[in-house]
Amino acid sequence: MRWTVKPKPTKEKVEKLAKELQIEETLAAILCQRNIETFEEAKKFFRPSLDDIHDPFLMKDMDKAVHRIEKAIKNNENILVYGDYDVDGTTAVSLVSAYLKTIYSNIATYIPDRYNEGYGISYAGIDFANDNNFSLIIALDCGIKAIEKVAYASERNIDFIICDHHKPGVEIPKAVAVLNPKRTDCNYPFDELCGCGVGFKLIQALGANRGQTITDFIPYLDLVATAIAADIVPITGENRILAHFGLQVINSHPRNGIKALIHQVKKKEFTITDVVFIIAPRINAAGRIKHGNYAVELLTEMDFDSAVEFAAAIEIFNADRKVLDKKITAEAFNQIIENEEETRFSTVVFQEDWHKGVIGIVASRLTETYYRPTLVFTKNGGKLAASARSVKDFDVYEALEECDEYIEQFGGHKYAAGLTLLPENYENFKQKFEEVVAKTIDKELLIPEILMDAEIDFSEISPKFFRIIQQMAPFGPENMNPVFKTSGVRDNGYGKQVGSDCSHLKLNLFQGNNQKTYNAIGFGLGKKIEMVENDFDIVYSLEENEWNGFKSVQLVLRDLE
CATH class of the missing domain: 2.40.50.460 (OB fold (Dihydrolipoamide Acetyltransferase, E2P))
Structure with missing residues (x-):
């Protein structure tokens, strides 16, 4: 471990803040390190307020998204709320569909099958919409790179509203509206929302259009806080406010699904860490082991006794997930030990029978142990699918971009990504990925660092x-x-x-x-x-x-x- 002390702020700043807040200089220095340097900034930090939630219409295309949904409601169209199978996706689908059902009845949800359809918008999902007379799809936590899929839907007279937070490519899909604060042409004040957070901005905008205020949306914040915790986005700015009030909802009046999960673990007060390690894995287990639909059904269930039944089923999925996780992690460790070379800057392992639902967890375990950018592959249909995880300060997404000649499809973040490739490209990809990492990574990053305040x-x-x-x-x-x-x-x-x-x-x-x-x-x-x-x-x-x-x-x- 590298023990590194964070750079100290100037003595003048620390003394001034300590005096204004009447606190020890050690605490004032910690706040200054977090860019909290004035009494007013400290007040906003220590007393989060819903008044500081941004106007959703500051997000590019928000007016178009609201107009298209209102038009669908007016014309009695069928609306399909579509989202990824992880925590961020399933909470986002639960949130948007639950709100829409309070103002309109022709709403259905769709979560792609992790194994048959894979990550993001699928042709199968669009065909389902076409076969069932849906003319509008609201895609959550996915879609920013689905250029061909959106065009395919358009040919079938199906419109898309995309709500995503992943890094956009050069081209933006030709959807009716593309809500993504990471768009270079979007001036929204906070660009670190999770997918469920973008979905929240959409319902906030719809509500504002109908005379509702932010307080009307507090009951939805248990879902937003769960997604913020699970998706490991920065808990600063708007995310901090949403997480703060979301935790209050989780600890006082959670929806039946979350209440049922809490009921099983019998814990009194939940922190963000508890959400990460107790609630999130259970929601994730549905999509990993069975189907993400179970999570949406749990999170939108209005009857508590039924929610308890869903939670009990998900508890079994989570137990199965733990068994698979332990088994596959052990097999991956053995592979690394058997094939360890003298100098290697990345870890890439593959076994065709590994369960696709847990390779992301296994990649995290390997990264924690060997502390280098890691990919865990399994076979999925005729292709290989992988989960990627990275070490602090190394952008695995950019490294994958350097290897795109061998990749069929990929997406994700700086520290976590997913990809598919053809089996014949595996060895070439593995070699290229190692070359890219070896060439670009600061070798110091391969030693875990503890940052001390x-x-x-x-x-x-x-x-x-x-x-x-x-x-x-x-x-x-x-x-x-x-x-x-x-x-x-x-x-x-x-x-x-x-x-x-x-x-x-x-x-x-x-x-x-x-x-x-x-x-x-x-x-x-x-x-x-x-x-x-x-x-x-x-x-x-x-x-x-x-x-x-x-x-x-x-x-x-x-x-x-």
């Missing part, structure tokens, strides 16, 4: 200090839980390895002559037990731990040396 002593962790850290949530990309370094700590002698395989580390730490101890947990750090016999340094974040009704501050260790 500040170095502190345990004596600085006062109740007020911890309370302000908590108020910085929801945490996520570009607003991570602050990471601290503390030097010269000791274990009180009760430190031990925990977990069924002793892979975790549980310590009771103190510093210097201060005998106040802090419980500390280090996930995956069990092998470092020998280091705790003498003084050592730690990198950690702070979280609240509740045990038998008693709350205390716990250190979550990232590393120690």
